[in-house]
Amino acid sequence: MASDLSRDERATLEGGVLPADVMHEILLRVPAKALCRLRLVCRSWRSLTSDPRFAREHLPRHPLFAARHALWVQTHVVNMSGDIVKQIRSFEDLIFFDLSMQPDLICAAETASGRNKRACLLNPATGEINALPDGSMGAAQSTCILGHIPSTGEYKVLRIGGVIDPVQPCEVITLGGGDRKWRERSDPPIHVLTGFTFVAVVGGVAYFLADYYYYAADDTKQDSIASFDLVTEEWRPTALQGPVSTNPVETKKVVYDPHTSYPQLAKLNGCLVMAFHSYQHCSLDLWFLIDVDRCIWNRGHSIRCPPSWGLRAQYPLVVSDDGKVVVWLKCSQVLKAYDPRIGTWADLAALENYSFFGMLEGSLLCSGLQN
Numbered sequence: 001m002a003s004d005l006s007r008d009e010r011a012t013l014e015g016g017v018l019p020a021d022v023m024h025e026i027l028l029r030v031p032a033k034a035l036c037r038l039r040l041v042c043r044s045w046r047s048l049t050s051d052p053r054f055a056r057e058h059l060p061r062h063p064l065f066a067a068r069h070a071l072w073v074q075t076h077v078v079n080m081s082g083d084i085v086k087q088i089r090s091f092e093d094l095i096f097f098d099l100s101m102q103p104d105l106i107c108a109a110e111t112a113s114g115r116n117k118r119a120c121l122l123n124p125a126t127g128e129i130n131a132l133p134d135g136s137m138g139a140a141q142s143t144c145i146l147g148h149i150p151s152t153g154e155y156k157v158l159r160i161g162g163v164i165d166p167v168q169p170c171e172v173i174t175l176g177g178g179d180r181k182w183r184e185r186s187d188p189p190i191h192v193l194t195g196f197t198f199v200a201v202v203g204g205v206a207y208f209l210a211d212y213y214y215y216a217a218d219d220t221k222q223d224s225i226a227s228f229d230l231v232t233e234e235w236r237p238t239a240l241q242g243p244v245s246t247n248p249v250e251t252k253k254v255v256y257d258p259h260t261s262y263p264q265l266a267k268l269n270g271c272l273v274m275a276f277h278s279y280q281h282c283s284l285d286l287w288f289l290i291d292v293d294r295c296i297w298n299r300g301h302s303i304r305c306p307p308s309w310g311l312r313a314q315y316p317l318v319v320s321d322d323g324k325v326v327v328w329l330k331c332s333q334v335l336k337a338y339d340p341r342i343g344t345w346a347d348l349a350a351l352e353n354y355s356f357f358g359m360l361e362g363s364l365l366c367s368g369l370q371n
Contacts (some may be wrong), residue, residue, distance in 0.1 A: 003010055017267055024048065031062050032364040033085045047320050055363040063326070064316050064364070065335075066099055066106055066124070072140035072160045073098065075108060077124050077360060078324070082335060082349025086364065088122050088129070098196055100157075103173075104362035107132075107157055109144035119157065121142045121175070125364050135159050135171050135182045143194035147230040149204040156230050158185075158206055162194050172233050188226045188235050191215070195292035195356065199316055200267040209265050210239070223263065223274075241299035243287040266316050267359070273300075282307050284327070286316060301325055303338050306345075317359045328357040 003177060018026070027035065027049060035058075038047040050052055062178075064085060067076045076111065077086040088106075099109040119132040119298075145158045155175040159182070161168035168191065172181040192208035193200070193332040200207050210224040225243030229234050242263075264275045272289040274297070286301040305314070314327040314336075324337040326348070335348040 002003070008340050026056075028058055029060060031079065031085075032058065032064065033079075035365060049365055055365040056366060059363050060321060064360040065328075066101055066356075066360045067351065067354045068099055068108075070355040072175065075106065075122055076354075077364065078349075078351070080333075080335070080348055081270055086124060086127070087169065088124065088127050098143065099356050099358060100144060100146040100196065100199075100201075101358055102146045102155065102201065104193075105146060105148075105155060106147035106360075107144050108161075109142075119159075121146075124362055126361060130363055131179055132173065133182065135173075136184065143199070145195075145199055145206050146199060147201045147204065147206055147229050151204065151231070152168065154230075156233075158228060158230070160188070160192075160194055168192065168194075170180075170228075174228075183233070185233055186235060188228070189237060190221060190224055190226050190239055192226050196356065197264040197266075199266040200272055200273045202267050202270065204231060207240070207265055209263060209274075217266065225265070225274075234248075234298075240289075240292070241295055243299070264315060268316055270320050273316065277305070277314060279307075284314060284316075284336045301340060303340070304343065315357070330357070 019106055023045075027038070027045070030038065035049050039049055044156045050083045064081055065078050067078055067150045070077055073089060075088045076084050077082055077088070081135045082148055096110055100109070104125065106122040106124060107119055120135065121130045121132065122128075133141075142159050142161050145160065147156050147158060148154070149156070156174065157173050158170060159172075159272070168187050170185040170187065172185055173182045173273065175181065183358040188208065191214040193211050194208070198209040206228040207226070209228045210221050210226065212222040221239070223257065224239040225242060226235060226239050227272075227369045262277045262279075266275055266289070268274045268286070272292075274287045275291075276285045276287070277283070279286070282305050284301075284303040285299055285305070286306050287297045290296055290298050309329065309331070314329050319325055320337070323337050326335065326337050328335055328351070333354060335351055337346050337348055338344075339346065
């Protein structure tokens with residue numbers, strides 16, 4: 001066997017050092033938590049695992065999730081098995097909050113009503129916490145959405161009034177700049193939902209699902225999507241039309257009956273997705289927006305669900321490298337995976353006492369924006 005090796009390969013083996021490309025492939029298979037410890041082995045390993053290109057290649061192989069613990073004042077980073085990889089404390093009295101995530105940063109924003117809303121930024125790689133300045137929206141029921149602009153590398157936070165407000169005021173702040181002030185922006189062109197299952201940020205644009213209760217008598221707007229361009233900081237004048245209106249698979253009365261179905265927005269593998277859970281048909285349909293300009297949707301998955309799951313049960317998180325659809329069941333607090341090849345579900349992890357569970361877009365291997 002030794003005679004079949006080249007001189008360089010024999011020298012590498014005899015010296016006890018693997019070739020760089022082989023070591024690269026080996027380390028890609030190691031979970032992020034272990035890699036952070038292995039960095040101490042030698043300078044070359046630290047250099048490789050700290051490279052943003054390595055981190056981007058590593059992330060899809062080891063999906064991580066950000067979860068808000070309902071009992072502890074903490075945000076947890078967990079893996080596919082439900083193991084806690086990292087714990088990040090928030091402000092001691094910031095108990096009721098939602099999370100919004102973009103590459104390398106998490107925004108935790110207060111949801112309790114009756115006082116000025118506060119928000120902070122969490123860096124999952126370093127554990128650093130930074131408070132955002134108070135906005136001008138006072139005690140209004142509002143939501144903070146963290147956005148990343150790929151073309152410039154900027155991070156911005158959009159704060160928008162909630163569904164209980166007669167109008168939905170907006171304000172924006174740019175992170176990392178010298179002028180850390182909120183800037184007022186116009187109201188959205190349609191009344192929108194602001195919960196995390198109704199909002200997705202893709203390619204520097206924040207998408208909001210129309211409030212289908214607000215438009216109960218106007219089925220032309222019920223599946224509309226408002227778009228806020230984070231570059232121009234303006235709402236796009238024309239709302240996107242959802243897949244139900246352009247692809248009449250079900251009647252609108254079935255889709256928007258709150259007793260039988262439930263629409264959501266998600267970002268799956270870099271694409272805007274509208275998810276329809278039909279309790280009447282025991283199905284979860286995932287529509288992918290494949291052409292924004294022409295508003296073309298493609299139904300990538302039509303998944304059968306057990307009737308026992310009920311309504312508003314599952315939220316899609318990611319499509320894994322092997323094609324499985326990973327979802328979080330909020331009611332039963334279980335992480336599950338659906339295999340479309342054989343049409344079966346499998347339990348991944350039990351997630352008790354978590355009131356929020358979302359895909360972590362960043363990596364623990366590289367520090368993000370230093371705010």
